[in-house]
Amino acid sequence: MGQAWxxxxxxxxxxxxxxxxxxxxxxxxxxxxxxxxxxDYGGIPLWINRMLGEPSVLSLEGRLDPAWYRANNxxxxxxxxxxxxxxxxxxxxxxxxxxxxxxxLPATTQYLFLQRNTILSLSSPHLANITGxxxxxxxxxxxxxxxxxxxxxxxxxxxxxxxANHNQLSSMPSNLPAGLKQLRLAHNKISNIGPELLKNLHxxxxxxxxxxxxxxxxxGELDGLFSLKLLDLSGNSFSSVPKYLPPSxxxxxxxxxxxxxxxxxxxxxxxxxxxLRLSHCGLQSHDIHCQAFNIxxxxxxxxxxxxxxxxxxxxxxxxxxxxxxxxxxxxxxTSFCREVGxxxxxxxxxxxxxxxxxxxxxxxxxWVFCLRVIESIYI
Numbered sequence: 001m002g003q004a005w006x007x008x009x010x011x012x013x014x015x016x017x018x019x020x021x022x023x024x025x026x027x028x029x030x031x032x033x034x035x036x037x038x039x040d041y042g043g044i045p046l047w048i049n050r051m052l053g054e055p056s057v058l059s060l061e062g063r064l065d066p067a068w069y070r071a072n073n074x075x076x077x078x079x080x081x082x083x084x085x086x087x088x089x090x091x092x093x094x095x096x097x098x099x100x101x102x103x104x105l106p107a108t109t110q111y112l113f114l115q116r117n118t119i120l121s122l123s124s125p126h127l128a129n130i131t132g133x134x135x136x137x138x139x140x141x142x143x144x145x146x147x148x149x150x151x152x153x154x155x156x157x158x159x160x161x162x163x164a165n166h167n168q169l170s171s172m173p174s175n176l177p178a179g180l181k182q183l184r185l186a187h188n189k190i191s192n193i194g195p196e197l198l199k200n201l202h203x204x205x206x207x208x209x210x211x212x213x214x215x216x217x218x219x220g221e222l223d224g225l226f227s228l229k230l231l232d233l234s235g236n237s238f239s240s241v242p243k244y245l246p247p248s249x250x251x252x253x254x255x256x257x258x259x260x261x262x263x264x265x266x267x268x269x270x271x272x273x274x275x276l277r278l279s280h281c282g283l284q285s286h287d288i289h290c291q292a293f294n295i296x297x298x299x300x301x302x303x304x305x306x307x308x309x310x311x312x313x314x315x316x317x318x319x320x321x322x323x324x325x326x327x328x329x330x331x332x333x334t335s336f337c338r339e340v341g342x343x344x345x346x347x348x349x350x351x352x353x354x355x356x357x358x359x360x361x362x363x364x365x366x367w368v369f370c371l372r373v374i375e376s377i378y379i
Contacts, residue, residue: 213237251274255279304323354378
């Protein structure tokens with residue numbers, strides 16, 4: 001299965017679980033390679049709320065002639081941008097080869113799209129004329145931490161989304177607005193969080209830091225993130241599950257880290273954890289404690305593309321288990337059910353075992369009594 005499709009597949013399954021929907025057929029199958037365009041903006045889709053009157057696209061490039069917008073929009077619009085008349089508070093300044101912020105931004109601007117440029121720096125005067133900014137998207141630029149003013153966003157009290165994925169940042173931005181809901185800083189060069197930089201972000205629900213250079217989390221660095229639901233730390237340099245993470249997290253992504261193993265207490269305290277992704281971590285069966293996944297809230301566990309030789313013990317509440325591309329040679333019913341009875345059975349719906357050293361003929365005859373609500377097994 002292609003990596004782009006694998007990412008989308010996981011996201012769709014996560015959404016289906018969260019919304020109580022499931023659309024996979026009840027069949028035994030082997031997934032075929034599929035290629036989809038990469039969903040950028042930090043690795044997860046950016047859902048647009050049309051009910052709030054927010055822009056429905058992230059770029060106007062190639063959609064309509066910019067001259068038409070300019071001729072039919074009575075409001076002032078910077079020469080470097082497009083200003084659609086249907087969303088008068090949105091400025092599309094993306095894919096323009098800009099090396100700096102556009103001049104004379106309208107004071108009414110709420111949505112500012114600046115992705116795919118070559119912007120190097122950001123300072124307070126760039127946004128001095130704007131007080132109601134809600135979205136600021138700066139993905140795929142050349143911004144560096146030493147070229148950012150410490151308080152460049154300090155006065156943007158209405159800012160909900162700040163995206164700076166795929167830049168050259170070596171540290172976290174400082175003085176972020178307290179009302180921020182999503183902070184996406186994936187694929188930069190960040191090596192540490194820093195003390196108290198995030199302590200006031202009580203409304204933050206999404207923090208994306210994948211593809212950076214983080215090795216550890218220090219005590220207090222994520223204090224204050226009481227509302228955090230999704231934390232993506234994939235593709236960093238962690239050797240173990242980081243400590244001091246917010247207990248509110250529901251989705252924890254640690255794929256593509258070189259983890260030495262999983263201990264009994266690594267995930268203790270995550271009472272709300274529902275989705276855990278640990279693919280491409282070099283994990284081996286003898287390095288995973290039998291109680292490592294003893295989390296009753298867990299509904300999705302991704303352990304694909306590791307070096308497992310046996311199926312680890314998982315909670316009976318688990319609904320989606322991904323074990324493809326390992327070295328598993330046997331199917332142990334006790335990994336899913338410690339006992340089988342009227343109320344003692346696995347809630348597993350989706351099980352992926354394709355790409356292992358096991359075939360359907362090796363399934364023990366009593367597996368159906370344990371996995372009695374299974375809908376799909378890929379083997």
